[in-house]
Amino acid sequence: MHNSSRRGFMGKAFGAVAGVGAVGSLVAMKKTWDPLPSVKAAGFTTLDMTIYPEGELITEKWRGKPIFVLKKTPEMVASQTESQKARDVVVGDSHFMLAIGLCTHLGCIPGYNAAEKSFLCACHGGQFNWAGEVTKVPPPRAFDIPPFKIEGTKIVLGEVGPEYKAMKDSGITL
Amino acid sequence: MAHFTKATSVKDWLNQRLAVEKVEKVMASEYWIPKNINFLWAMGMVLAITFALLLVSGIFLLMYYQPDVKDAFYSVNYTIMRDVDFGWLWRHVHGVAASVVFLVIYIHMFTGIYYGSYKKGREMIWISGMLLFVTFSAEAFSGYMLPWGQMSYWAGMVITNIFSLGGLHMDGLVEWIRGDYVPAQAFLTRFFMLHVLLLPLAIMGLIGLHFAALRIPHVNNQDGEEIDFHAESKKYLAGDKAGSKVMRFANDFMSKDMMVVGIYLIFFFYLVFFQYGFALDPVNFDPADGLKTPAHIYPEWYFLWSYEILRPFSVNIGLIAFGFAQVIFMLLPWLDLSPNAVPASRRGAFNIWFWILLVDMIVLTAMGKLPPEGIFSTIGLVAALLFIILWVALPFITKNEKKA
Ligand code: HEM
Numbered sequence A: 001m002h003n004s005s006r007r008g009f010m011g012k013a014f015g016a017v018a019g020v021g022a023v024g025s026l027v028a029m030k031k032t033w034d035p036l037p038s039v040k041a042a043g044f045t046t047l048d049m050t051i052y053p054e055g056e057l058i059t060e061k062w063r064g065k066p067i068f069v070l071k072k073t074p075e076m077v078a079s080q081t082e083s084q085k086a087r088d089v090v091v092g093d094s095h096f097m098l099a100i101g102l103c104t105h106l107g108c109i110p111g112y113n114a115a116e117k118s119f120l121c122a123c124h125g126g127q128f129n130w131a132g133e134v135t136k137v138p139p140p141r142a143f144d145i146p147p148f149k150i151e152g153t154k155i156v157l158g159e160v161g162p163e164y165k166a167m168k169d170s171g172i173t174l
Numbered sequence B: 001m002a003h004f005t006k007a008t009s010v011k012d013w014l015n016q017r018l019a020v021e022k023v024e025k026v027m028a029s030e031y032w033i034p035k036n037i038n039f040l041w042a043m044g045m046v047l048a049i050t051f052a053l054l055l056v057s058g059i060f061l062l063m064y065y066q067p068d069v070k071d072a073f074y075s076v077n078y079t080i081m082r083d084v085d086f087g088w089l090w091r092h093v094h095g096v097a098a099s100v101v102f103l104v105i106y107i108h109m110f111t112g113i114y115y116g117s118y119k120k121g122r123e124m125i126w127i128s129g130m131l132l133f134v135t136f137s138a139e140a141f142s143g144y145m146l147p148w149g150q151m152s153y154w155a156g157m158v159i160t161n162i163f164s165l166g167g168l169h170m171d172g173l174v175e176w177i178r179g180d181y182v183p184a185q186a187f188l189t190r191f192f193m194l195h196v197l198l199l200p201l202a203i204m205g206l207i208g209l210h211f212a213a214l215r216i217p218h219v220n221n222q223d224g225e226e227i228d229f230h231a232e233s234k235k236y237l238a239g240d241k242a243g244s245k246v247m248r249f250a251n252d253f254m255s256k257d258m259m260v261v262g263i264y265l266i267f268f269f270y271l272v273f274f275q276y277g278f279a280l281d282p283v284n285f286d287p288a289d290g291l292k293t294p295a296h297i298y299p300e301w302y303f304l305w306s307y308e309i310l311r312p313f314s315v316n317i318g319l320i321a322f323g324f325a326q327v328i329f330m331l332l333p334w335l336d337l338s339p340n341a342v343p344a345s346r347r348g349a350f351n352i353w354f355w356i357l358l359v360d361m362i363v364l365t366a367m368g369k370l371p372p373e374g375i376f377s378t379i380g381l382v383a384a385l386l387f388i389i390l391w392v393a394l395p396f397i398t399k400n401e402k403k404a
């Protein structure tokens, strides 16, 4: 009787020590897999927005991801719907489609067809229009817009400016 | 205290310390196998041998492979393929074995389904087998990352993105798995670790569990007959070898197993020397480029059927269908409500179910390889829906099955 309660106590004491150890190890293991500070810090790219030709898709790079920049033609600007206007990035008097060039389905890079002014994702057949909106599933939403800040005729990717914050708050981008 | 005597032979010396004779009996000469089985029962041994081939070729690849995003591609495609004497041999053996192992796993699985070898005490064999299937899939995927070619990179991108779980937007989880915003150095090194250490360890443990699970129920037989292994083995040991329904695993059944393994190995090395191309995707001979998706990406053939179940739907439904396909085989012993553990050919509606499932998975595999356009999209969608309907229908089909 005396013995068994003593063993019971030892069992529980060991359980407590092992439990603390297990939780601690899991935390350490989780944190070891987090992105390194150097990866997180190297995250800003400045784009000079005066150099882009109209109606042509240019791909830039930010945090290892492709960034689509498309300076819209006057016809495109004139024909924009309300939802397309909401995604419009305006620098000076130029209008841009600015987006992360990864399909919102599973992350392939959709190809731009200049003649049809639309994107086709070869991976699972998703399609987007020149404003970045989905025209054929499986992608669940329009292209994501990277955090940006307008500074004169330049744009800094990775910093949050008021225009981006407004888009984020109204749910236009994630 | 244990008492040791002066050994009369090396065997006796070992016997006193390790009971080798006893172990040999338990594991081999008195491990009983029914006589009424066919070559399909050799697939387990074929899998074990293929795993050994993967292990040995992998060890040699490991001596020159460099898990660094700058060097990985060249260490595989130049150092191993051109500089190292016979380096190409290890790479071809490894690639061909990784592909063929899935063909044999599928044959092994469908044999189990056909003969009902997943019920009446064989549930743990089935579950450990499915866990092997899952770990093998993870092993194949992590290995595919290592050459760091275009297919490695984009397969890594797409498959890790699945963990954002669609509408749940768990992008933080995806970045955690990658250790970066996109697949990069941290991603390559951790998948390297998984491929060469953690997953092979898990596979070896699971093979042990799979074999242990076979011990008590023993393997099934061509008629699903319930054999009294105790009585039949007594008969055998008493000298009535012809009248007994069982035989020794070694050397009697083993010799037959090894005959099949021999034929398999001839076929296997024919592939290694003359037809290795199917196991090495040409697109993966371009180095990884995060700014350019290949025109047409698709997984290796053995993942195509489940990929095709993901593809035709919008993202959330696709992910649910895909998740369904991943777990549903595991539940087979509980979805088949019939107590009959006999070949499908004697089970009426279940027989039809079995063959439709097999053909449907072949159709899904074929459509997964084709671009998702036009008629192929439609066939893929129908086949994906049929797959789901089949599994939902299974309990109803088997519920009223007559006693066979
Ligand atoms: C590398 C992986 C695997 C190895 C090395 C392996 C090995 C074996 C061996 C040696 C046997 C006994 C001989 C035979 O009946 O063929 C066996 C039986 C069995 N395995 Fe596997 N197996 C593997 C994967 C799987 C998978 C993926 C499944 C499917 C879920 C599975 C399901 C079964 C079943 C149901 C049996 C019993 C067959 C019967 O009783 O007739 N195994 N396995």
Ligand code: FES
Pocket: A103, A104, A105, A106, A107, A108, A121, A122, A123, A124, A125, A126, A138, A139
């Ligand atoms: S990744 Fe673009 S459609 Fe799937």
